[in-house]
Amino acid sequence: MIERLIAFDTTSSKSNLALIDFAEAHLKAHGATTRRTCNAEGTKANLFATLGPARPGGVVLSGHTDVVPVEGQAWSSDPFRVTARNGRLYGRGTADMKSFLAVALALAPEMAARELAVPIHLALSYDEEVGCFGAPGLIADMAAHVPAPSVVIVGEPTMMKIATAHKGCYVxxxxxxxxxxxxxxxxxxxxxxxxxxxxxxxxxxLQNEAQAAAPHDSPFDPPYATFNVGHITGGTAHNIIPNRCDFTWQIRPLPGDPVAEWLQRLDDHARTTVLPTLRAGAPEAAIDTRPLASVPAFRASLDGAAVALVRHLTGANATTTVSFGTEAGFFQDAGFETVVCGPGSIDQAHQPDEFIDLAQVNACVAFVRRLIEWAANRA
Known part of the structure; x- marks a missing residue:
């Protein structure tokens, strides 16, 4: 199944419909009920599938279908054809994060064969890599039409460790x-x-202020919100006053950081200090800021149902944080107990010759099989 999913080139700039068609047909063949939500153009889709009874208390296995580009990277094999070498599977998306989805899809027959007491849901989203644009529609549709799940497991690569927090990303x-x-x-x-x-x-x-106020016990690295101006362009020549400048910037806040307050300070500064100076020479001058992506920070309840279930399934008590963003914050903000746990390492993601260790795939298979057993025996 990993080979099948990797073979679909679902780079975020392209459609994911071929993969969604395949996954939906596979799941329906094993008795799943499915729902789709699409982007405005109809070129991309989320898929939500349910195996087992239509009742509350189920578990969602969630992951994104899109991958980052391979252009400009020096791959030693075809990135869209899985290559097995030395106990590893190489290919774009093997670590981030098609292996998790492949395991869930491959075990759908086992889910269907059991008399599940609570359902297992699969949630496949689009455009996570470019701003998590698919997840909000998927979650809204799930909340409106699906009996409320008790737990969401986002299968991003954590080496099957239990990740309970990550920073946000606002661009x-x-x-x-x-x-x-x-x-x-x-x-x-x-x-x-x-x-x-x-x-x-x-x-x-603002970056300096956040760094100075970093909590001494923060589990993040670095232990404070980060700000970055990543691209700036403007002007025509050294002897012309420039009439336009564009810059793209981001904030990666810790859970609970005052993002709205920071944005208000920037807006107030633009309106009360920068614009009056500009408009002294040009009444038509303007400063316009628009959001490109908004990924909320995430922090799970350590005493919540999601952490308790994944501790049971993994046999681990320890939890960790991750430096990358996921769709977990969207699920959490919608009121769903959520945790991040999946196979592979983020260290391999987005790299040429991306890979996942077979041992991680096997650990994920065992994890999902324990989930099936749990769902079958749930009172």
């Missing part, structure tokens, strides 16, 4: 519009780059 694009003039006559123009630099300076100051 923005800011456009500063000024007015061109000769560089010898700055009073006749409005310098968009200098205005943008003022905004960037405040972003850097």
């Amino acid at each position: 923005y694009h800011t456009t500063v519009t000024g007015k061109e003039a000769h560089s010898a006559q700055p009073h006749l123009g409005a310098n968009a780059i200098m205005a943008a630099a003022d905004m960037v300076h405040l972003i850097a100051a």
Whole structure:
């Protein structure tokens, strides 16, 4: 099954419908009921499937179907054809995170063969890698039409460890519009780059504040929210006052960090300090910021049903945090007990010659089989 899923090139810029068609047909062949939610263009879809009774208290196995691009990477084998070498399976998505989905799909016949007391649900989303754009629609549809699950397990690569927290990721694009003039006559123009630099300076100051206020017991590395201005462009020539500057930036907050407060400070600074200076030379000057992606931070309840179940299934008591974002925060914000646990290592994700150890695949198979046993014997 891993070979079948890797063979679908579901790079985020492309459609995932062929994979969804395959997964849905496979699940329906084993008695699953399914629901789809699609993007506005109808070119991508989420799939939600249920095996077992239509009753509350089930468990969702959740994962994304899209993968990051392979262009510009030096692969030693075809990234969309699984290659087995030295106890590892190589291919794009083997670690992040088609192996988890493949295990769940491969064990669907075993789920169907058991008399499950509570259902096992499979949730396959689109466009996680570019901003988690599919998950909100999937979760809203699930909440509206599916008897409430008791637990969601997001199978991102944690080496089958129990991950109970991760940072969020909020991405923005800011456009500063000024007015061109000769560089010898700055009073006749409005310098968009200098205005943008003022905004960037405040972003850097927020980073310094977050670092200084880092909790001493934070489990994250680094133990504070991070800010980054990753791309900036503007201007035409050294002797022209630039009339436009664009920059893209992000915040990766800890759970509970005051993201709204930070955004308000930036907005207030733009409105009360930067814009008046710009508009002195150009009344039409503007500063516009729009969100590109919003992935909420995640922190599970250590005493909650999700952590308790995964501890039971893995036999582990220890929990960990992860540095990468997942769809877990969306499920949690919708009121579902959630945990992150899946096969493979994030260290291999997004890399050329991405791989997963067969031992991790086998551990995931054992994990899902224990879940089937648990669901069959649930009172």
